[in-house]
Amino acid sequence: MHEILIAVAIILLISMSVGLIRIVIGPTPADRMMAAQLLGTSGIGVLALLAPALGVPALMDVALIFALLAAVSVAAFTRRRVGQDRP
Amino acid sequence: MTQLLLLFDVVLLTTLLALAVAAVTSPEPRRAVMLFIAFGLWLSMVWARLRAPDVALAEAAIGAGLGGALMLAAARRAAKREAGDSTESAGDSGAGGPPA
Amino acid sequence: MTTTEAPAPSASVIARRLVSLHGLTRLVLFAGFWLVFAGNDPQSWIIGAPAVLLASWTAERLSRRRGRDVTLGGLLRYIPFFLWESILGGTDVAKRVMRPEVDIAPGLIEYKIRLTEPGARVFFLDSISLLPGTLSADYRDGIAYVHALDADEDLLDPLRRLELRVADLFGERLGGEPDA
Amino acid sequence: MNILLDLLSVLLILAGAFFFIAGTVGLLRLPDLFTRLHALTKADNLGLGLIMLGCVRFAPDGLYIAKMLLLWLLIMASGATASHLIAKRALRGDGEDY
Numbered sequence: 056m057h058e059i060l061i062a063v064a065i066i067l068l069i070s071m072s073v074g075l076i077r078i079v080i081g082p083t084p085a086d087r088m089m090a091a092q093l094l095g096t097s098g099i100g101v102l103a104l105l106a107p108a109l110g111v112p113a114l115m116d117v118a119l120i121f122a123l124l125a126a127v128s129v130a131a132f133t134r135r136r137v138g139q140d141r142p
Numbered sequence: 143m144t145q146l147l148l149l150f151d152v153v154l155l156t157t158l159l160a161l162a163v164a165a166v167t168s169p170e171p172r173r174a175v176m177l178f179i180a181f182g183l184w185l186s187m188v189w190a191r192l193r194a195p196d197v198a199l200a201e202a203a204i205g206a207g208l209g210g211a212l213m214l215a216a217a218r219r220a221a222k223r224e225a226g227d228s229t230e231s232a233g234d235s236g237a238g239g240p241p242a
Numbered sequence: 243m244t245t246t247e248a249p250a251p252s253a254s255v256i257a258r259r260l261v262s263l264h265g266l267t268r269l270v271l272f273a274g275f276w277l278v279f280a281g282n283d284p285q286s287w288i289i290g291a292p293a294v295l296l297a298s299w300t301a302e303r304l305s306r307r308r309g310r311d312v313t314l315g316g317l318l319r320y321i322p323f324f325l326w327e328s329i330l331g332g333t334d335v336a337k338r339v340m341r342p343e344v345d346i347a348p349g350l351i352e353y354k355i356r357l358t359e360p361g362a363r364v365f366f367l368d369s370i371s372l373l374p375g376t377l378s379a380d381y382r383d384g385i386a387y388v389h390a391l392d393a394d395e396d397l398l399d400p401l402r403r404l405e406l407r408v409a410d411l412f413g414e415r416l417g418g419e420p421d422a
Numbered sequence: 423m424n425i426l427l428d429l430l431s432v433l434l435i436l437a438g439a440f441f442f443i444a445g446t447v448g449l450l451r452l453p454d455l456f457t458r459l460h461a462l463t464k465a466d467n468l469g470l471g472l473i474m475l476g477c478v479r480f481a482p483d484g485l486y487i488a489k490m491l492l493l494w495l496l497i498m499a500s501g502a503t504a505s506h507l508i509a510k511r512a513l514r515g516d517g518e519d520y
Contacts, residue, residue: 059432060480061146063439063473065153070439072157074446077458078176079164085455085508087176089462091183092504093449096466096497097442098183100473102190103490104435107480113195115489117186119279120199122496124207128179129504131211133511278488332468335461336444339451348457368502371463378502379456379509389456389509 060108064101071097088132095125154191158184171217175210182206265302272297316411323407324369331374338391349393350379353386353401362412366405373404427479434476441469455512459505467498 074097077090099118106114161184165177182205189198272294280286338345357363363381370378370388376397380387390397409416448461474490481487 056428058143058146060435061143061150063435065146065150066439067442068150068153068157070443070446072153072160074449075157075161075180077449078173078180081173083455083512084172084176085512086458087173089455089458089505089508090449091176091179092501093445093462093466094180094183096470096501097446098187099493099497100438100442100470101187103470103473103477105190107477109191109193111190111193111195112482112486114190114198115486115493116279117190117195117198117202119489119493119496120202120207121183121186122493122500124183124202124210125497126500126504127207128210128214129500129507131214133504133507135511135516275492278485278492281485328464328468328471331464332441332444335448335464336441339444339448339461339465344451344453346452346457348454367506368499371502371505372467372498374464375460377456377460377463377509378506380513381506381510387513389460391457391460 057108060104064104064108067097067101067104071101084132088129092125092129095121151191154184154188158188171220172214175213175217178213179206179210182210265298268301269294269298272301312411313413316413320407320411324372327374327404328372331372334374335391346391347394349390351388351390351393351397353388353398355381355384355386355405356416357405357409357412357414359412359414362408362414365411366408369404369408370401373400376401431476431479434472438469438472438474438476441465441472445469456509459509463501463505467494467501470494470497 071094074090074093077093078087081087099121102114102118102121106112106118158181161177161181165174165181168174168177182201186198186202186206189195189201273290276286276290276294280290355363355366357366367378367381367386370376370386375391375395377389377391378386379389388397388401406416442465445461445465448465449458452458452461471494474494477490478487481490
């Protein structure tokens with residue numbers, strides 16, 4: 056049973072790696088940010104699968120931090136330009 | 143089980159190395175920061191795979207999260223300064239160095 | 243609606259609100275979060291109790307005015323609808339993407355929101371993004387700018403239905419004529 | 423009975439993986455920022471939900487299940503909000519990074 060979990064985790068990992076291409080090719084910073092967010096979600100999926108497979112339930116806490124990380128980095132990224140800084 | 147885990151490790155490590163190389167060789171600072179954030183996530187998963195959730199937590203929160211957000215701000219400022227140099231650095235408080 | 247900025251509530255007002263029924267629900271909610279995150283360990287409340295209090299205080303501080311709350315019945319009606327719609331949304335995207343030729347005709351449509359409650363509006367905007375084929379792209383002056391994967395489809399009807407659901411969730415009655 | 427439950431969770435997890443793959447394919451194939459955001463929010467949230475549902479079978483206690491549920495809700499809320507913010511900045515062109 057745990058073999059299946061790890062196999063699916065490998066599939067997710069490969070899918071994440073392929074998604075990295077979007078970070079490399081862009082074209083806009085927003086596209087890259089988006090890809091980074093996708094990574095966060097898939098990473099949570101991988102951790103959710105690893106937690107029972109490795110027998111470490113605490114991995115769910117790491118997944119929680121991933122979720123917060125995605126929210127924080129997007130918030131830091133989508134800051135609005137303030138009027139006086141406008142070129 | 144062990145073979146599958148080995149395969150998992152191989153995929154994880156290959157991508158980790160590729161990410162590190164891509165981040166270091168990236169010419170554009172903001173792209174490098176994004177790659178660094180992704181690298182932090184990946185490294186955090188390596189720690190998770192090694193059954194060290196506490197280290198993984200710290201890596202994700204500090205390495206990727208805080209570090210990423212700060213570096214993003216720094217890269218943004220650098221890009222702004224570069225753009226401002228050609229025209230005029232309006233509203234720049236002049237905290238760092240004389241104008242070129 | 244925002245003619246004058248409401249003055250920030252003073253500390254005593256916040257303290258009074260915190261012990262009200264509304265604040266109590268919030269306290270219980272945050273305490274539940276702590277229980278889930280930290281596990282069932284009595285010692286964790288040394289950190290947990292101040293954190294929960296601080297979180298409730300911040301939440302009270304940040305909410306400008308007392309809005310309507312989600313009703314329990316509305317929630318029970320909304321959850322199955324939402325789950326079903328998100329399954330449809332996921333399969334829709336997957337189907338369009340997996341075709342040899344990507345099957346999309348993207349476009350931007352405007353939708354005038356009839357909900358008045360700010361919380362309900364935010365909820366509506368977030369729900370739009372999980373509905374099949376739509377994504378809330380912008381919101382200005384009561385008008386939601388919805389990006390559609392297939393702008394040729396009729397999207398006003400699903401949006402209206404969703405808005406009715408959200409109105410039901412918040413126990414709000416929609417006023418005004420529905421229009422595009 | 424146990425075998426049936428195992429089968430069910432394997433099916434759920436596989437379905438979740440399928441939606442993650444669909445999200446990645448969408449991220450790479452779709453032509454512009456907005457359409458990619460569609461794939462990101464919908465496919466991924468559904469995929470994660472299915473995987474977590476499949477993992478309920480392996481949960482050591484009830485709190486763990488509650489944690490997964492909260493995590494899923496958090497991801498959906500932050501995903502929908504993040505995509506709205508990204509789309510808004512792109513549409514108005516007033517972000518610091520465009």
